[in-house]
Amino acid sequence: MSRYLKSSEKNAGKAPDDIVFIGKQKIENSVIRVMDFDSETLEEFEADSPADCSRFINTETVTWISVYGLHDLSVIKEIGRNFGIHTLALEDIANTGQRPKFEEYEDTLYLVLKLLLFDEETEVIRSDQLSIVFGKNFLISFHEKPVDLFHPVRERIRRHKGRIRKSGPDYLAYALLDVIVDNYMIAIEGIGSRIEDLEVTVLENPDQEVLNRITRYKREMNFLRKSIRPARELIVQITKNDSDLIQENTLPFWKDLLGLSTQATEVIDSYREMLSDHLNIYNTSTSNKLNEIMKILTIFAAIFIPLTFIAGIYGTNFEYLPELHFKYSYFVFWGIMLTVAGIMLRFFRRKGWL
Structure with missing residues (x-):
């Protein structure tokens, strides 16, 4: 009742x-x-x-x-x-x-x-x-x-x-x-x-x-x-x-x-x-927590966008690509990827986004 x-x-x-x-x-x-x-x-x-x-x-x-x-x-x-x-x-x-x-x-x-x-x-x-x-x-x-x-x-x-x-x-x-x-x-x-x-x-x-x-x-x-x-x-x-x-x-x-x-x-x-x-x-508080989560996800997405671009270029099936047959191409590729990621993380930190 x-x-x-x-x-x-x-x-x-x-x-x-x-x-x-x-x-x-x-x-x-x-x-x-x-x-x-x-x-x-x-x-x-x-x-x-x-x-x-x-x-x-x-x-x-x-x-x-x-x-x-x-x-x-x-x-x-x-x-x-x-x-x-x-x-x-x-x-x-x-x-x-x-x-x-x-x-x-x-x-x-x-x-x-x-x-x-x-x-x-x-x-x-x-x-x-x-x-x-x-x-x-x-x-x-x-x-x-x-x-x-x-x-x-x-x-x-x-x-x-x-x-x-x-x-x-x-x-x-x-x-x-x-x-x-x-x-x-x-x-x-x-x-x-x-x-x-x-x-x-x-x-x-x-x-x-x-x-x-x-x-x-x-x-x-x-x-x-x-x-x-x-x-x-x-x-x-x-x-x-x-x-x-x-x-x-x-x-x-x-x-x-x-x-x-x-x-x-x-x-x-x-x-x-x-x-x-x-x-x-x-x-x-709930909105702030959600915003923090979205910020982290956005940062990760922003970092992986250029990395995905680089990986996409060097993952194509063309026969002639620069440094394709170079002995240390794999390590150079990883170096470029990590350098780009590091530069972006430093940029985000200086902007106060991290």
């Missing part, structure tokens, strides 16, 4: 309320994890069904529900029905080919973006889609598969660190996006260090393997750019949004996150330009 565009064949012609899963099933059964907390209490468990989450509707505490596995549409529909998630948002949740975006509905805010991890062995960016819906007292995150990416956030909630237990779902959403953007930087740094190390190899040994690596890194950087640039636009929309679901005291954190996402996009552009420079250096 394409990394840039998921097949929408199953979704063609469907009504907006007809939710269709588009993507690759990554786990066998859906998993639902619940964390319900405030400044004093914390409850954490794994729900057997979406019905187990319904008791957290309209509570005074903050409820974070994590749904792993998007293929089970019955789970998504039931949670959406219980918590008043708009049908269009549910449709986007089930489609793993969504472009990062932010949408505002009557009682909820919806955002979708990509989780990006750099595979050190294959040097490929792995991605999963994350959808987040939050309202007045809840936040629901929809994942393609279980990930440990948000373990630090869960630990902060368990250990009552920072302001997360004293804040609302908007701050929890910020905390999740902060982790995501931090991992964007880690992924960029992972592939970026290889791009920087490639510069020496391009200069010293510009072979086919180097060209393959440049092409691969350009492909991964383009994928990063496609995922991170709209994520930055998403954060811009949140900072400019006047919804009551985003508290005034949370906006400075979102604006700080905007600065980090802007830095990520700028670094990506820098590495993309660096790869273009590497490619130009590779092409220049």
Whole structure:
């Protein structure tokens, strides 16, 4: 399946309320994890069904529900029905080919973006889609598969660190996006260090393997750019949004996150330009090597042209040729040939062609 565009064949012609899963099933059964907390209490468990989450509707505490596995549409529909998630948002949740975006509905805010991890062995960016819906007292995150990416956030909630237990779902959403953007930087740094190390190899040994690596890194950087640039636009929309679901005291954190996402996009552009420079250096080095080879071949050809002429004259079948019966004609012939070659080599050297 394409990394840039998921097949929408199953979704063609469907009504907006007809939710269709588009993507690759990554786990066998859906998993639902619940964390319900405030400044004093914390409850954490794994729900057997979406019905187990319904008791957290309209509570005074903050409820974070994590749904792993998007293929089970019955789970998504039931949670959406219980918590008043708009049908269009549910449709986007089930489609793993969504472009990062932010949408505002009557009682909820919806955002979708990509989780990006750099595979050190294959040097490929792995991605999963994350959808987040939050309202007045809840936040629901929809994942393609279980990930440990948000373990630090869960630990902060368990250990009552920072302001997360004293804040609302908007701050929890910020905390999740902060982790995501931090991992964007880690992924960029992972592939970026290889791009920087490639510069020496391009200069010293510009072979086919180097060209393959440049092409691969350009492909991964383009994928990063496609995922991170709209994520930055998403954060811009949140900072400019006047919804009551985003508290005034949370906006400075979102604006700080905007600065980090802007830095990520700028670094990506820098590495993309660096790869273009590497490619130009590779092409220049390859052309220079080819020119050196052609110069040597041309010099050899230039030397052998007069020698071939001399050999052609004395290789004819005429009966009467000067010095034909001379005892030392063979050695004189070689002497003339070597003298001509030596004069031409000296001439080329004085011209700086050798």
